Amino acid sequence: MNKIAVVGAGISGLSIANYLEKHQLDYHIYERRKKDDLTGHGFLLPKEGIEHLSQIVDPDVLFKQGNFLKKYIQYSHKGKILAEKDLHDVFVISRSSLIKILTQSIPAGKISYEETIMPCSIQKGKLKKQDGAYIDSDVAIVSDGSKSRIRREIFKDEIMKIVQENEIVNIIKCKDIAASLEDNFMKYHHEDGGLTFGILKLSEDTVLWYSQFDNEKYKISEQCSVDSLKKYMFEVFDDWDPMVSSIVKGSNYENVHLWRVYELEKLNPFYKDNIVFIGDAAHPLIPFTSQGVTSALKDSFTLTKYLISEKNTSDAFRKYEAERKPEIETHIRNGRILLDQFLKPLNQQTDSILPISYK
Ligand SMILES: Cc1cc2nc3c(=O)[nH]c(=O)nc-3n(C[C@H](O)[C@H](O)[C@H](O)COP(=O)(O)OP(=O)(O)OC[C@H]3O[C@@H](n4cnc5c(N)ncnc54)[C@H](O)[C@@H]3O)c2cc1C
Structure with missing residues (x-):
């Protein structure tokens, strides 16, 4: 295999780099x-995610940096418990x-950091740097996000749509809140639908909270400065259960x-010529x-499996797409069902309470 x-x-770019490194490509x-620049939120990883990560990183190092969640508790926005579910292998x-x-x-x-890559409109399948120089490679794995x-x-011709849901995510340092959460994933839901507040412990002193909101019902200023996000959170969650409002304040x-x-109205092929897409770039x-x-x-x-086993890259790309696309389509369908549930008033929500799609 060439360069x-x-x-x-x-996560996609770094994870494939780990596999390529492992196989000395x-x-x-x-x-x-x-x-x-390490900004960003936190991730929930079901069992399969942990298993795949454990192939490329030391599980002991991994498990020290995060937390296994034991129970999902769903509350109304006033703090009444609506449902509970034990969680197994959710990290x-x-x-x-x-x-x-x-x-x-x-x-x-x-x-190489601070290097923005673009396709070259003149030479098919070639990528170039900002200064116009071509990238020296035979194959490009594109993992540049949704x-x-x-x-x-x-x-x-692709059509990208804004999803009727936005999220405000925050990570805070607070040992007391982290201890009070134990290993529970707590999520509060407004009874009219379209608004939730979720909170979970990332480590002994770090907590992640997030608000999911129907962006047609809850408009937020375009500037989205820290002050405007804070103002929004204070206003919207003021009369929620004290657990939520005190954390917000x-x-x-x-x-x-x-x-x-964002989501794609319809998925594109996962490859074209010698360029192949993975992660959110292939399928937000x-x-x-x-x-x-x-x-x-x-x-x-x-993708690494087929890059190793197949003699030519087009066969590798074709097999990669054939194996991955059906599962992704299932998650897209499940995501739309979960979105539809979220937008409905609580008393009309019927499906699974877990905020995770399983294939
Ligand atoms: C609010 C929110 C919550 C989420 N929660 C979860 C969760 O709980 N669990 C979960 O599994 N997933 C979650 N996700 C999804 C998850 O973040 C992504 O699916 C995952 O991180 C894979 O991302 P990626 O590596 O494909 O893309 P990204 O994380 O977007 O990475 C793309 C990288 O490419 C770089 N880049 C972009 N353009 C260029 C360019 N032209 N040249 C060079 N570099 C470029 C970017 O700087 C970035 O570093 C969430 C997403 C959102 C938005």
Whole structure:
């Protein structure tokens, strides 16, 4: 296998780099951000995600950085318990911790930061840097996220839609709140639907909370500065259960972030010529599925498997797409069902209470 360019050092880019490193394939990663930009939220990983991660990182190191959740508790926004479910092998970890762990076994010389990569409109299948220089590679693995510029340039007819749900995510340091949560994943739901507050412990002193809101009902200012997000949280959650309102009011907002969620009306092929897409770049998933990271890991595993076993890359890409697409389509369908439930008033919600899509 000749030289591989990996575009993007998010979870997909870094996980495939770990597999390529393990199999001693020649690659280089190009990442737009600065090296120490580790912003981001946290991820829920079901069993399959943990299993795939454990193939490329030391499970002991991994498990020290996150937390296994034992129980999912669903509340009304006034604090009444609506349902409870035991969780088995559901792990939560911050994005920054996972990025750090995945970066550890990649030699420094194999990642270039602050390098934005674009497709070349003149030479088919070629990528170029910002300064116009071509990337020296035979195969490009594109993992540049849900709004992939390379994908949009190649599949010009694709239709990207804004999902009727946004998330405000925050990570705070607080030992007392972390201890009070134990290993529970607590999620509060407004009885009119379209608004939730979820909270879980990432480690002994770190807590992640997030609000999911129907963006047609709860408008948020376009600027989305820290102050406007804080104001929104204070206003909207003021009369919720004291557990929620006190956390909202007592939080530091330094790490707060607004996620706008996008989906493709229809999936594109996962490859074109010598360019192949993995992770969110191939298939943005609605966060309700909690399958983004696990799917990225499975894409990386499957693509590497075929890059090794197949003589030519087009066969490898074809087999990778054939294996991964049906499962992704299931998660997309499940995500839409979960979104539909979320938008309904609580008394009309009927389906599974778990915020995870299983195939
Ligand atoms: C609010 C929210 C909550 C989520 N919660 C969960 C969850 O609980 N569980 C879960 O499994 N998943 C979750 N996800 C999904 C998850 O974040 C992604 O699916 C997962 O991180 C895989 O991302 P990725 O590596 O494919 O893309 P990204 O994480 O977007 O990484 C893309 C990388 O490419 C870089 N890049 C972009 N353009 C270029 C370019 N032109 N050149 C070079 N580099 C470039 C970016 O800087 C970035 O580092 C959530 C997503 C959102 C939005």
